[in-house]
Amino acid sequence: MNPHDPQLRRKNIRLALILSGFALLVLITSFPFWQNIFQILGEAAK
Amino acid sequence: MSHTSTLHDVPHHHANPTGWRRWLFSTNHKDIGTLYLLFALAMLFMGGASAMLIRAELFQPGIQLLDPDLYNNLVTNHALLMIFGSVMPAAAGLANWMIPLMIGAPDMALPRMNNLSFWILPAAGTMLILSFVVPFFPGGGSQINTGWTLYPPLSIQVGMSMDFLIFAIHLLGISSVLASINIIVTLLNMRAPGMTLMKMPIFCWTWLVTAFLLILVVPVLAGGVTMLLFDRHFGTSFFDAAGGGDPVLFQHLFWFFGHPEVYVLLLPSIGVLSHVIPTFARKPLFGYKSMVGAMIAVGTIGMVVWAHHQYTIGMSLGAVSYFMIGTIIISIPVGLMIFNFIATMWRGAMSFETPMLFAVAIILMFTFGGLSGVMLAVVPADMQYHDSMFVVAHFHYVLMPGAVFGLFAGVFYWLPKWTGHMYDERLGKIFFWINVTGFNLTFFPQHFLGLAGMPRRIIDYNVMFTEFNVISSIGAMIFGFSHLLLLYIVIKTIRGGEPAPSRVWEGARGLEWEVASPPPFHTWETPPPIRQEQSA
Ligand code: HEM
Numbered sequence: 176m177n178p179h180d181p182q183l184r185r186k187n188i189r190l191a192l193i194l195s196g197f198a199l200l201v202l203i204t205s206f207p208f209w210q211n212i213f214q215i216l217g218e219a220a221k
Numbered sequence: 222m223s224h225t226s227t228l229h230d231v232p233h234h235h236a237n238p239t240g241w242r243r244w245l246f247s248t249n250h251k252d253i254g255t256l257y258l259l260f261a262l263a264m265l266f267m268g269g270a271s272a273m274l275i276r277a278e279l280f281q282p283g284i285q286l287l288d289p290d291l292y293n294n295l296v297t298n299h300a301l302l303m304i305f306g307s308v309m310p311a312a313a314g315l316a317n318w319m320i321p322l323m324i325g326a327p328d329m330a331l332p333r334m335n336n337l338s339f340w341i342l343p344a345a346g347t348m349l350i351l352s353f354v355v356p357f358f359p360g361g362g363s364q365i366n367t368g369w370t371l372y373p374p375l376s377i378q379v380g381m382s383m384d385f386l387i388f389a390i391h392l393l394g395i396s397s398v399l400a401s402i403n404i405i406v407t408l409l410n411m412r413a414p415g416m417t418l419m420k421m422p423i424f425c426w427t428w429l430v431t432a433f434l435l436i437l438v439v440p441v442l443a444g445g446v447t448m449l450l451f452d453r454h455f456g457t458s459f460f461d462a463a464g465g466g467d468p469v470l471f472q473h474l475f476w477f478f479g480h481p482e483v484y485v486l487l488l489p490s491i492g493v494l495s496h497v498i499p500t501f502a503r504k505p506l507f508g509y510k511s512m513v514g515a516m517i518a519v520g521t522i523g524m525v526v527w528a529h530h531q532y533t534i535g536m537s538l539g540a541v542s543y544f545m546i547g548t549i550i551i552s553i554p555v556g557l558m559i560f561n562f563i564a565t566m567w568r569g570a571m572s573f574e575t576p577m578l579f580a581v582a583i584i585l586m587f588t589f590g591g592l593s594g595v596m597l598a599v600v601p602a603d604m605q606y607h608d609s610m611f612v613v614a615h616f617h618y619v620l621m622p623g624a625v626f627g628l629f630a631g632v633f634y635w636l637p638k639w640t641g642h643m644y645d646e647r648l649g650k651i652f653f654w655i656n657v658t659g660f661n662l663t664f665f666p667q668h669f670l671g672l673a674g675m676p677r678r679i680i681d682y683n684v685m686f687t688e689f690n691v692i693s694s695i696g697a698m699i700f701g702f703s704h705l706l707l708l709y710i711v712i713k714t715i716r717g718g719e720p721a722p723s724r725v726w727e728g729a730r731g732l733e734w735e736v737a738s739p740p741p742f743h744t745w746e747t748p749p750p751i752r753q754e755q756s757a
């Protein structure tokens with residue numbers, strides 16, 4: 176396993192980007208904007 | 222690529238960098254691991270100093286040494302320094318040092334990001350320390366008095382020190398998310414050919430689970446404190462009931478982070494034990510697969526039980542019942558890990574070098590802390606125990622053995638590998654006995670104090686609590702100062718001592734024992750062949 180192998184590098188960076196995207200998603204959903212969405216949905220259902 | 226960047230003045234393969242450049246520009250997992258460990262050690266002493274000041278004040282009823290604001294400040298910074306400054310960086314240091322060696326990889330997957338993850342820490346640590354000291358400067362505002370949980374509305378009212386703290390938490394969060402990403406990528410992509418996931422050493426497994434937990438929960442803490450910042454300065458009212466917000470939302474966000482965080486602190490040390498116990502029992506680890514299953518179960522269930530920290534906020538009966546049952550269920554996989562450790566020792570040819578002494582002590586004391594945890598999980602009981610010294614006793618019995626002593630065990634276990642010198646076994650044992658005795662003297666009496674009704678985070682107390690507080694404070698001084706001996710042992714080992722062979726402990730198995738002690742600057746540039754007995 177050569178760490179300078181471009182293919183492995185690309186694979187590593189791709190996985191790192193996926194994981195950081197995931198972390199950003201978690202960050203954004205921790206803001207409670209969805210509370211109102213639930214409310215609106217709840218009222219629409221009524 | 223870029224010829225201009227100074228990073229490239231440090232060639233990867235030709236000469237090894239020296240001087241300050243070696244450390245500042247380091248992309249070498251061993252050097253970065255060392256930096257993490259040194260940072261953690263420095264923070265351990267700062268956090269320990271706060272703790273000893275707290276206990277000095279609590280030696281007698283009445284207010285003797287500290288003013289109440291400073292006391293609250295110390296209670297807050299003690300926890301933050303220990304958790305974010307000491308235990309997490311120390312565990313990351315072990316990960317950096319050992320994971321590439323254990324899986325036969327030449328380095329971490331993203332070495333330059335690794336450099337960034339570490340070098341954010343001194344900046345974050347500075348911000349953290351500033352948040353405790355700015356109030357002492359003119360115009361510095363009030364001291365942080367919220368405890369590490371930072372609950373609003375109090376945290377909205379604190380002066381600018383809270384903004385420093387929020388910024389510090391952002392930096393710490395970025396650092397640990399980057400480090401976690403690096404660890405996951407390394408473990409998934411860089412294993413030597415033939416090392417399947419189920420052959421991976423358990424320490425690597427514990428870090429895989431830990432890293433996933435971190436990227437799942439640290440952003441939530443970051444979001445929570447960001448909203449706090451907005452409420453403080455930008456006129457929002459996320460947590461302000463007067464503006465249509467809800468202060469309890471912060472508690473949910475905080476503990477959604479905070480509970481998994483305790484497993485973040487615990488799991489790497491469980492990983493260390495999974496190597497120390499087989500080594501000194503001279504038997505393979507009992508139940509490798511169940512160990513992996515148990516830690517995944519702990520991580521998963523641990524994500525959904527956070528509100529056991531908030532039983533008293535007035536949740537519905539359904540909600541508290543759910544959180545109570547979920548919390549109690551976690552004790553099953555945790556118990557399984559303990560069972561596996563005991564089964565590993567069963568009929569083993571045991572010897573009790575310092576790491577093993579810590580391991581055995583951990584099993585006993587951590588289990589004890591787990592039992593008081595089950596008491597706290599029971600809703601009606603917790604209505605009594607909540608916010609009392611019983612809670613303080615509980616989490617120190619789980620955190621100190623479960624996290625800190627596990628890290629100590631790892632340091633003694635791998636120090637000869639890192640430095641090439643054996644540590645002084647006699648001093649190691651003396652340190653163990655003083656440390657563990659001091660720990661129990663400090664925290665055991667706090668159970669009784671809590672049950673008798675002494676609240677936590679309070680500078681003064683009723684005279685009827687005096688005796689146990691005196692014992693606890695004496696214990697804390699013994700415990701706190703004993704770490705100077707640890708420092709001495711570590712320095713002594715770095716500077717010299719009996720040379721260590723590559724397989725430092727006769728019972729040790731795994732790839733990390735096949736490289737010299739200390740390992741050369743670059744290891745496993747060609748991946749090692751994986752034999753059966755190397756796994757686990
Ligand atoms: C010299 C060693 C230590 C001593 C004497 C000590 C003592 C204390 C004391 C007196 C408190 C405050 C109790 C109160 O709220 O009234 C406390 C809180 C705390 N300690 Fe320690 N401790 C030590 C080490 C550690 C370590 C290594 C950790 C982390 C792994 C830790 C984690 C915490 C946490 C999370 C709190 C809660 C703070 C809060 O809720 O405000 N402690 N400790």
Ligand SMILES: [Cu+2]
Nearest residue numbers: 479480529530
């Ligand atoms: Cu919890």
